[in-house]
Amino acid sequence: MLITCWYLYISARSIAKQYLNMASILQKLLTPLFSGPPELPRNKVTVVGVGQVGMACAVSILLRELTDELALVDVMEDKLKGEMMDLQHGSLFLKTPKIVADTDYSVTANSRIVVVTAGVRQQEGESRLNLVQRNVNIFKHIVPLIVKYSPNCIIIVVSNPVDVLTYVTWKLSGLPKHRVIGSGTNLDSARFRFLMAEKLGIHPSSFNGWILGEHGDTSVPVWSGTNVAGVNLQTLNPEIGTENDEENWTETHKMVVDSAYEVIRLKGYTNWAIGLSVADLTESLIRNMNRIHPVSTMVQGMYGISDAVYLSLPCVLNGGGVASVVNMTLTEDEVSQLQESASTLWDIQKDLQDV
């Protein structure tokens, strides 16, 4: 009896020892303190579309440390997986511990911000407005899925023509208008500030100038507001921005409009500047900063515009989306330019199918 007990004891001990030796490194190394479910992300960002623009947005957002989880979605399965892996391999150098990707939108659940770069892009010489119906059809599939998995998100639309597609996204999503933003003229204004500042030998962040309205050929440079340290440039040169201007400052705005075509002609596409500008918007939203950016918002009822169109105006951005719009003092000419953009855009929008 004693001997049986002894043998039982020995074999139990040996089984226990074997079991302990079979514990994995993970089990030996780490003792969990709590076994609840993992925390939900608090600042999740999704990027839809992993082309050059989408990936530039992704890496800019990662390098600015804006998010605790990044999700990528696209239809091209291999490319999507390859991009996800390449970013993950850089994890050591980043502060975003979770980078995921899938063709299935469930991977985007609980996003605070969704950046939409999906769709086809401008070919050399093609205007943004030509892309429109092609991209509407893509959005009809994408937008409902985004909202299904992140019903409280803010959507930033980047795909061109951005003003029309932001309108389309707003209609398809059913979200209130303050939660749907177009990247709009944030980039045009950045290019304007860069080019103007170059001519003045100062940094772009020290040159204040706004380009509003359509992100495209009919964008409106608000010359009346351009200033450096509060010194109004139009006061220094009343002809600024007109054809009579000897210094031909209007050339600089023309270069802004031509910028995208020029860079596309040279390298095939643009991505870095738009990626940086989207990260800039994302920062204001995620960090609840109330910074003012020229982004595309629903302008019906402003400046005598009666159609439901999206155009860029200076918007206060915070954690709720577009908190408010700054009321500009525009010249009559500038107001009519905005109204013309609105008409051009409404002309296209009214003919769109199934929006």
Next chain:
Amino acid sequence: MSSVLQKLISPLASTPAEPPRNKVTVVGVGQVGMACAISILLRDLCDELALVDVMKDRLKGEMMDLQHGSLFLKTSKIVADTDYAVTANSRLVVVTAGVRQQEGESRLNLVQRNVNVFKSIIPQIIKYSPNCTLVVVSNPVDVLTYVTWKLSGLPKHRVIGSGTNLDSARFRFLMAERLGIHASSFNGWVLGEHGDTSVPVWSGANVAGVNLQKLNPDIGTDDDSEQWKATHKAVVDSAYEVIKLKGYTNWAIGLSVADLTESIIKNMSRVHPVSTMVKDMYGIGEEVFLSLPCVLNSSGVSSVINMTLTDAEVGQLRNSADTLWGIQKDLKDV
């Protein structure tokens, strides 16, 4: 009839513009070069960035696209030209030029193609930045770092290969994933050749100083029931895998180059696994470049950490050295 500029701004100093103090040049504006550029820019590491390539239009387009983002950056001067004069006075030059691996092609196959490209590039770099530190990224990186060292005439502490900095980062990411922790909390080094024969130093792998080999003496061997060795294999396969899926790799290598750049530019003396001249270490008799843990600061590689490696690990390093010397001895005009 003065211009807006003249009315607005009164110069105080009419001295010439200051030369840059932390200029970085990136040679090659392909996917890897541009990933290095954007990572360096977003980490605010340089006051001037220069880009060089042979493809004029693409080069100009990339420069303009970065410049258009200036509002959001702290690097006030971004320049580019096919002429190397634009690179003058660089502290650091990152070389990504050359041809890249095709799907399934090993890094060593690229070598003679890239040696010829380097013969035209390296002397130009040195001409305009005789005091720079060179970081070679193009593959096969260990051989091309050797080639760069010979062609440049620079002392060996100023020529670095990106080496296994990326392999180690991938290793740390993949190992950390299995343990549910962040990559920066997993300490593990992959040394030697950046490629198929890289050496994972299992004896040093640890978390919070807890040595993994002590927890599992079979770690990294074929007998290991947990098959940790598969993780190192995944590191070796990583590049092929990503190339197969998206055509190339760029983000991870770009981030790792920015990490090296930061240590050098900020004079940090951090330790990184990078490719350095290892003759007379570990019984290696030839002039080859292999990755070892190096202390990086503004002088380049200021020192090398002496590892306590097992006999097997030393043997693997010697094998890498032999393989690399086998290729190097046949190179023309180096």
